[in-house]
Amino acid sequence: MLIERSKAASQRSDIRTYKGVGVSPGIAIGRAVIIEKRVVQIYRVPIRDEDVPAEVTRFLESLEKTRDQLHELKAKVSRSMGEEYASIFEAHAMMVSDPSFADKVVQKIEEEQVNAEWALSEVQEELQARFQSFEEEYLRERVADVKDVAERVLRNLQGVAHHDLSEIKHDVIILADDLTPSDTVHFNRRPIVGFATETGGRTSHVSIIAKSLFMPAVIGVPRLTKIVDNDEMVIVDGYEGIVLVNPTPAMIAEYRSRVSRHEESERKLLENRDLPATTKDGRSVSLQANLELLEELDDAIKFGAQGIGLYRSEFLYISKSPDLPNEDEHFEVYRRIVEKLAPQTCVIRTFDLGGKKLAREVIGSKEDNPVLGLRGLRLCMKHREMFKTQLRALLRASAYGDMKIMFPLVSGVQEVRQVKTFIREIRAELDAEGKPYNPDLKIGIMIEVPSAALIADLLAEEADFFAIGTNDLIQYSLAIDRANENVSYLYEPLHPALLRLIKNVIDAGKRANIPVSMCGEMASDPIFAIVLLGLGLENFSMNPSSIPVIKNVVRSVRYKDCRRIAEMALQKRTAQEIEEFVIENVALRFPEGVVGKNV
Secondary structure: OEEEOOOOOOOOOOOEEEEOEEEEOOEEEEEEEEEEEOOOOOOOOEOOHHHHHHHHHHHHHHHHHHHHHHHHHHHHHHHHHOHHHHHHHHHHHHHHHOHHHHHHHHHHHHHHOEOHHHHHHHHHHHHHHHHHOOOOHHHHOOHHHHHHHHHHHHHHHHOOOOOOHHHOOOOEEEEEOOOOHHHHOOOOOOOEEEEEEOOOOOOOHHHHHHHHOOOOEEEOOOOHHHHOOOOOEEEEEOOOOEEEEOOOHHHHHHHHHHHHHHHHHHHHHHOOOOOOOEOOOOOEOEEEEEEOOHHHHHHHHHOOOOOEEEEEOHHHHHHHOOOOOOHHHHHHHHHHHHHHHOOOOEEEEOOOOEOOEOOHHHHOOOOOOHHHOOOHHHHHHHOHHHHHHHHHHHHHHHHHOOEEEEEOOOOOHHHHHHHHHHHHHHHHHHHHHOOOOOOOOEEEEEEOOHHHHHOHHHHOOOOOEEEEOHHHHHHHHHOOOOOOOOOHHHOOOOOHHHHHHHHHHHHHHHHHOOOEEEOOHHHHOHHHHHHHHHHOOOEEEEOHHHHHHHHHHHHHOOHHHHHHHHHHHOOOOOHHHHHHHHHHHHHHHOOOOOOOOOO
């Protein structure tokens, strides 16, 4: 059960700053409410042989009650937040019904002749240990889901009412050791204005829900609930990943000013929503959105996206884990996207798990070097039945709007030819079944490994369009892991080698008369955007909220100036030299400060 820790007898007043990871942008200011999990004492109680059936019945009744509660919660979330988020609680309900969960508890009750609470606790620990043993971050983070389900069943076993955070009636910032999706989904924009936790990950359901609520959130602050007292004034900075305790009035005023500046900046930027992304000298570009969830389409429309340049379909797999989505589940998501977006284009990237986003239920084995192993298109072509399910759904959905398919981690021509052959086979099946699809469906590839960038001219003869994925292209080209603190300083988007690779891809696309876009993080940075414009990039895809910023940059510059900056940058020898040169020239040529980011 969630409880509020009692207010400390002696209130501290010293200013403290704690660093975590910002997972949902924004700034929240309010009084701390410390939330901790009450440790429920569970004892092993032997039961008589004749009492075992009644104990099993007691457990199964609590299980059924839990299942009903989860279905009610799923319906509530579906109405307020959409099906993608409601599927989290559908998965919880499925876990309650899963034999690997329920039957194991019953087995322990029967074989060990123990009380249901003890049996449930043992099975919970076994499942959590199993998830924690996985190397994949996403699967490790499913420990929270196991805990959430088990605690609900335990509350029903013990007849304890569940009190959630929505009962708090005053403006607060929640500081917690841990939060479950069930906890977080009850948050309202008021009275809870932000939160921070000791645990969690960027891909956890809690982080995803926080983003959907536009609620500032920071995770991974060690011992947070032990080092902050109840009712202390707290600032949660979701941009910088900072929790500031007992700020001075001046600090609070500065942060409030930042919030006001951000809101005013966003309001002004949104004024350009319906204006074309065209430079002062007439060069037009397309600004599209990157999405993971269907519900994010509203943000894309709000911020003026000219279509979807990247829909990451793997979230559909992740949300269904450990099961795989069936063809109809794929089809319904893709159809809803293209219909809602019509007449604009939506580019859907096929299953891109592997590397550090392993899907153990698909791969079935551990890899020593997963980033260079079975991932992206390689994984899909090895597990063709799984891939076929997705491709059939994509082809069927293509009949409902302007959709394109894109394949990740292509390294050579042969891979493209193989997947095109596979698609032809699927088309023949759909023809035989009388199921419609767009016969002119465009097929593109991600350029995110050096080999693909270097032979872009050859790949351009096989693909209908390119999308440059700079996150991986930088990592593979510079041989660095940006998450590794020992080498993260080498993660340089303006490295001369990377700029040359990007230019090679753009030039190859122009010669072959196929569109080239960029959907990596680099596309959403104002400074980088000026260089990319100068290199000839005409299609940018990014987080929806970045679109107004980049549009402001595009509308404030001249293409000919950007081209000169890019040409000179290509002659520099280091990333630092390039960055200093670009910033200096931007300041000289564009004194209006067009590259300023939202604060």
